[in-house]
Amino acid sequence: MLSKIHCYGLKGIEGFAVEVEVDISRGLPHFDVVGLADTAVKEAKERVHSAIKNSGYNYPLKRITVNLAPADVKKEGPLYDLAIAIGIMAADKDNDVPDFTSGKATPFVILGELSLNGEVKPVKGLLPILISARSAGFKRFIIPSANALEASYIQGLEIFAVSSLSEAVEFIAGHLQIQPLKALQFVPGQAQEQGAMDFKFVKGQARAKRALEIAAAGGHNVLMIGPPGSGKSMLAKCFPSILPDMTFEEALEVTKIHSVAGELDFKKGIVSSRPFRTPHHSASAVSLTGGGTHSRPGEISLAHNGVLYLDELPEYPRQCLEMLRQPLEDGTITVARSALTVTYPANFTLIASMNPCPCGNYGSKHKECKCSPSQIHKYLSKISGPILDRIDLHVEVDDVEFDDLRAEREEENSQSIKQRVDKARKIQLERFRGMKNFSNAKMSVPATKRFCKLSQESEQLLRTAFENLKLSARAHDRILKVARTIADLEGEEEILPEHIAEAIAYRSLDRKYL
Ligand SMILES: Nc1ncnc2c1ncn2[C@@H]1O[C@H](COP(=O)(O)OP(=O)(O)O)[C@@H](O)[C@H]1O
Ligand SMILES: [Mg+2]
Ligand SMILES: [Zn+2]
Known part of the structure; x- marks a missing residue:
């Protein structure tokens, strides 16, 4: 007997349709997966076998061949498990799973990983899959219940969430009623909710605050130069709190990336606040750009529509800084692996900070710099060319003055700065109406x-x-x-x-x- 189940795979942050064909024929018990499957897909064999048995169903001791079509596209990860299990049960006439036995395709797209006891576990990249499948005309889905919140933000689909193989089987067989998910309305997240810092806590530093306000208003990249302890990291952490709220489209783009990277908080379902990523300078190039054996988006893509904060900029290997060129120019990063080239979005605001010299005291009013001119030059030349050229605002941050630190006066809060930023962004939306670009910086x-x-x-x-x-x-x-x-x-x-x-x-460097 042959059965066919609709499923979906992921390439980059786009989904592609996969048909899971299961053929069961007489012969010695055997299980084979064909169609460019990676190890995780091949291991479905063990999970599917145990899951079917442990859910109390009959596992056919026959010759089982699973074909994932199209056969020329690489399939990765465990997200085909549930479709394979249902396909096997549908192709096995001893199981009571109607609708499939005629061999015609099911009306559902079925997605989910199985655990050995038959639980359906969440999958990475569900949101991008649903978006791609919706544009391809698919309407009905069976998904893991842990992914339900994420899926609820996609309008116009009939989505059924299941937590076990038996729930899925009984539902398809018509023995169990499941209500489709209710679509949720998007509400932009408040930066405050995310524990973002507020500018009202930063005493003094009017110049740096002004530069960050300009950066937020026009989408400009910023480099802060100042001695250790002058508040650069603190200022950077406050920056997201004055950025405009994300639109639903922006939030979906961000959520897609986080979903594919397996970084989505299932309790939130959607990323509603602008990301703030702070990869350390010791991070590997792959973790920054993405790619690697299991291609996944890197830090700069996880920062998409948000902020990438590089602290101690000259400490990053030159090679890493060079790799930021493409994303800083066109908002994307292309990573190539053996047979696969993937492009991820990476449109972020870069906030970088650095000491003015190796010892940190160059230009300080209070402390003495011990570096030689050639040491300073060498230090600064690390960031010259590739990065400096792409940073609009250089701002010097001095040690906070004692009087400022102790002043009783209230500092302006982020909400009030954000209102000015929002106004300036509105002007730009009008200005660039119908164009590809939305900010002055671009x-x-x-x-x-x-x-x-x-x-x-x-x-x-x-x-x-x-x-x-x-x-x-x-x-x-x-x-x-x-x-x-x-x-x-x-x-x-x-x-x-x-x-x-x-x-x-702001061109001091x-x-x-x-
Ligand atoms: N302008 C300021 N107002 C209030 N606190 C400050 C200010 N500048 C620095 N601090 C305090 O000093 C700490 C160290 O600042 P930090 O942002 O880490 O400096 P940097 O990154 O420049 O080395 C902060 O966590 C904060 O407690
Ligand atoms: Mg710091
Ligand atoms: Zn120095």
């Missing part, structure tokens, strides 16, 4: 020309700065974009000289050290 060259027209006075100021500070062409573009954001924060249509002047002040 303006193309023609867009920069069009939206960053300068008055004669502003033009003159920029020229003077450009010539005196020997700025690069790239720095020139960065200044225009940042000035555009500063003008947006002020609600000004025109970029004024003061906006240009402030933007130039271009002129100071290198």
Whole structure:
């Protein structure tokens, strides 16, 4: 007997349809999986066998062949277990599973991993699978109950959640009623809820706060330079609290990636707040970019639509910094493995921090720097080229002053800064309506020309700065974009000289050290 079950596989963060065909024929007991299956899929054999027996059903002691079609696409992971088990039971005429016995395909897409006792365990990447399957026209799904919350955010599907093989079998056989999942409405998460820090706790540091506000408003990357203990990490942690709320589409993109990486919190179901990722400088290149033997998204993709915070930037191996080029330019990362090339989204705001020199005290008012000029130069040159060129705002963070630290005055809270950020973002949404880009930071060259027209006075100021500070062409573009954001924060249509002047002040590394 032959049965066919609809299932789905994952490639990158997209799902692809897989048909699980099970053939049972007379012969010595034997189980074979064909169709480019990896070890985890091949091991389905043991799990499926035990799960069927331990659920009290008959396991056919015959020749079982499972084919995963299309045969030329690699299948990974245990997510085919449930479909294979149901397929076997459907193909075995001794089991009471109607509908399949005629050999026609089931009306459900069946997804789930099995444990030996017949429990259905959650699978990675369910959300992207449902989204892909919905566009392919599939309507009805049987999924693991642990994935239910995640699935509830996808509208327009009939989804049945099961926690065991027997529940799935009895439901398909019509002996058990299961209510389809109720679709949930998305509510953007408050950064506060996530325990994000609030700027009201950061005393003083007006300049750094201002730079971070501009960064949030225009989607710009920031580098903070300052001695240890000056509050750089604290400032970075506060940054997500002033970013605009995620839209549902953004949240789905983020959730897809986290789901595929197996980092989704099943109790939340959807990632509703912007991610904040802080990979350590000792992290491997693969963990940053993704890929590896079991291709999975890396830190920079997990930071998609959120923040990637690189603390102690010069400590990261040059090779890692080089790899950030592509994502910083076009918001994606392509990772290649032996036979497979996958592209993951990686559109994040980069917040980086570093000491001004190896000892950390260069430029300090209170402490003495012990480094030689060549040591400082060597330290800074590690981040020159690849990264520095792609950072719009350089900001120096000094040690917090005692008076600031002890001041009674209330610091502005994140909510109030966020309101200004939201306003500036609204202006950009209008400006870039119908275009691919949504932020000033990502303006193309023609867009920069069009939206960053300068008055004669502003033009003159920029020229003077450009010539005196020997700025690069790239720095020139960065200044225009940042000035555009500063003008947006002020609600000004025109970029004024003061906006240009402030933007130039954020290019300190271009002129100071290198
Ligand atoms: N401006 C500030 N206001 C309040 N506390 C601060 C400030 N700057 C630093 N601190 C305190 O000092 C600690 C160390 O700061 P941190 O952010 O780790 O510095 P850095 O990353 O620059 O080395 C913080 O956790 C915080 O308690
Ligand atoms: Mg720090
Ligand atoms: Zn030093």
